[in-house]
Amino acid sequence: MPEYCTSIINLRYKDGSVGTASNPEMFNRQSFEKLKRDSLRRGSLFVDHTFPPDRNSLGAVPTMQQWQQQQVKWQRPADVKRLMGLESEASFLVDGASRLDFGQGLIANCWFLAAIGSLTLHKELLVQVVPHNQSFEDYAGIFHFRFWTFGRWVDVVIDDFLPTFQNQLLSVKSKSVNEFWVPLLEKAYAKLCGSYADMHAGNPSEAFKDFCGGVFMNYELKNKHDYDHDDELWGCLSRASDCKSMIGCGTFAAGGVAANTLSKTGLVDWHAYSVTGVTEVTHRGSTVRLVRLLNPWGRQEWSGKWSDKSELWNEVSFEDRENLVKQDDGEFWMQLEDYCHNFNYIAICCENPNFMDGDLTCQWKCMSYNGRWIAGKSAGGGPWESTFHMNPQFRINVSSVNGENMDNNNLLLSLMQKTVQNRNNASKNTMGFSIYKLPESTNAGKVDPRHLRNNLVRQSYFTTDREVMELIKVEPGEYVVIPHHQYSNCSGDFLLTVYTKAASEDLGITQLQRLLNETLLDGKTNGFDLTTCRSLVAFSNPRGTSGKIDFPLFAKLWEECIGYKELFHQCDADRSGALSLSETVNAAHSRGIAVGSHTIRMLSFRYSGFNNQVPLEGFVALMLQLDSNNSRDVYEFEYYENDIDDDFYEMSIFF
Template identity: 55%
Template sequence: MPVFNENTAFINLCCQEGSEGSAFNPAKYNNQDYTQLKNYYMEKGRLFVDSSFPPNSCTLGDIPYLNNWEEDNVVWLRPADLMKRQNNSDEPTFCMDGASRFDFGQGGISNCWFLAALSSLTFSRDLMVQVVPMNQSFVDYAGIFHFRFWRFGKWVDVVIDDFLPTMNNELLSVFSKGRNEFWVPLLEKAYAKLCGSYADMNFGIPLDACKDFTGGVSMSYQLKQVHSEGHDEELWLTLTRATQCLSMICCGTAPKGGSYENTVSHNGLVAAHAYSVTAVSEVECLGSKVRLVRLLNPWGGQEWNGKWNDKSDMWNSVSPDDQQKRLKQDDGEFWMELEDFCDNFAMVWMSCENPNFTDGDLTCQWKCMIYEGSWMSGKSAGGDKSEVLFETNPQYRIQVATNEEKQPGDKNLMVSLMQKPQVKRSRTRFYPISFTIVKIPPGTPEGRLELPFFYMNSCVRESDYFIYERELVELLSVESGEYVIIPHTRNAYMDADFVLTVYTKY
């Protein structure tokens, strides 16, 4: 039977419960079975060492901020050994008093994009326990842990040992504010294993990590464009719906002067930096409604100092109930007005298990189909519609059934095209990708469609632009009927693997 979740009104027709790669039965990354490995090392009375991601310089990678002398002084320690060197007599714990966005701060790796997404993840308990199995501990300990991520259509279970990179008896990368809590550094190591190394986590966008934490729907918005076109109302409604749906929401500031260095501006914001959106709220100030956005800097400090900051006198002009929202700790979390948010941040990304946050229709249902495919030179890499080989591209025929209550303009089809990395994350070259959608007239024969068909029938979605990113997502309004979706690169003969995900509302 298809997976159906009444809370999300979502039917996944591909990842059926119990099938390998589903949330209930993730595939074993590198064919490593966590349970078998742990039992083996427990019986032998030994601690696990992960030969596929060993505690050495290859796993660390070439981190730009470390010179050769510093790299040579990186020491890999298990949590208990690290705490001994810190003269900490407490016992190491996996997760203490529940996971929180305040549990950690960014370290020496430029992975604010990953940590901003992780902060957002802590708001959804269901997703949190899916990614971070909470039945792990340092009791019945064998030096082995595991975490789960959604990777290109399937959930995978990633096994690691608990050797962590340290320098001067401190964690080199993300640090736990609790000093003896290690779920975040261990999770970071598991994700670094997926990326190829710790260095391969340098720089990125939160959308990638959000996708890998949810396997759901991701959307991005250019804030300055939204604001300049007068779409603040629509943006606010989308942010409100997204928070109500427990979506993961992150945002980022633009680079300053063409440099991706994290310089601190006069207003306290960090350039070329990712933040998480942790709440939105509307307050009444001096007789007017003010829309506020709450953000968190993954550094664990360094906050906005403009209007509505923690010490702003503007909080004195709101009701006593609203004054309770005022943040009084230097923990990296702060409020700012929606207009300032649009002026100072370049992008906002939202990710949720299902598309409902896009239009607020929480009563509808969505069907999801996931297709894995490839572009292969001389066979199925036909380029865009101007190429004579266009018909050789992969073709996917789908049916869209429109609800009778559908209003004109209602979005009822969402398409995601994601290309898989070819090598390690930091060395991946993404091709320019797009997709074309054409409605199929009744009576058209089954099977592949040839080139004349695409010239004789108008496109519902024309590939008029391409992106050089991991994922392209588009939300459309279409009539009921049959359609063909053709994912493609700009030019022919480009070899790559991809995942096409199609969501249809009914």
């Protein structure tokens, strides 16, 4: 069962509000549709004056000398190909997005490229970040990408001028020379950060967060191994893989050695990698745990045990040997023990916290609040400061969940300090948060400092990083969370997010409608109406009469919807955003559905729009009906609608 769906049910905003996945906020107030339409009407190519093709957008790149930066030229993809002596047409995507599509250039942003490598493994996240209805057809020199930033999704518009040096792309390069989705994605993220130079150095977890808005955990690998926690680490890696997590890691910074120096093991020092898989093989009667990694350079691989050229692969079964691909693509396998010895940390990010403690069946409820520390008013500093009580306070109630194992963690807190552009120039203060249990007799309102004494539940670690996160176990009751800086009178903005475990609930028709419209749709569509959602529930649960769908069935339905969406875009040959009758017939036949054109024509009329073409939401319902009829008997059913609002925990905010 795809456990990542648990977050989709509970961790979304109200459908349609600005800043959601379905309605991202316009970054710099730029509307992609309007700007492209205006450029096409004028017959000119778009130039982004908010991130112009000049030295300000490049920034002072630490890995380049001054004379090199002066020779950087900005070229559009067609001009880049001409400089390289290539005649083929530029393309946005060629044969889909793959983790093996690209290699790092002169910008030291391996952390970001490692995150892209992980992103390509999760198509449902990839299409949110990289809208796939983009191409060099109907070309206007404009593209757009979406990122989660400090609690809101933003749509970032760019022109397609790319920095080049000595007739080559300066930064990330696609291995398919006419494919440009990765360099354009990199440019959009550079715009979000402030410049290309502001992407210099980082942790994959930062980009992971901006790709999904989920939760992350960093592990120090050597400590895990030295304290004999390999089983715990392997369990976490396996759960993370099952939960569709993005996973990255980094090597040690060797003393006296510059970053990105190739070591004798084939690994690169002080360098970020993607974790692209985990598996177990049987070798001489023993189980060996293997981790698959990808170097964002697109080359240079581990040369030790279980590497591409290791003789150990000749001593395992043919099925296990199939895991090995012998080519210099930067991807390789390592044994878990070697992995822990050679890598410093691992970063795991998922849309929900389930991978952290192994409780994969639960759901989580989420509440976020944007706050501010104001010097002299609400910037009270750490618990040792006499002004500590001046900090913002957040009172939360944690309820027991029927059937919950009280040994499991049930509360996750995330505190992010907001920064403004430019990313690497932003001043970051040392921050953390404190959690206190409140006595039952505590009055409403801001908590008196006397109630905080001797009631500390958890003090987070202090960090200058962008985010601090803690997963803990607490008893049912009322708590107060106090975010704070280490020292008083330090102003700044923050985002506090609280996740609490919730009982598994069935999904109602209106909840399903809101979820599908927010997370599944893109392009030209009117959205899923209630009638279509009733049909989806009925086809998924033909014996049900409640008008609801339980979580296991929803998880299966969600996987099917993702597959239908991919099929829809594959069969939309003219990229119109809707399927003609012939395209719909081809789609059904590609699924191996033995049904005549007349039947599909009748269903198409039912699910088509005013122009007799089938939009995505109609196609999903049509295909689900065909698949249902193709695989089982059709049962009689009734429809019931039950309007249930999202049940989020209330939070009281005090200053």
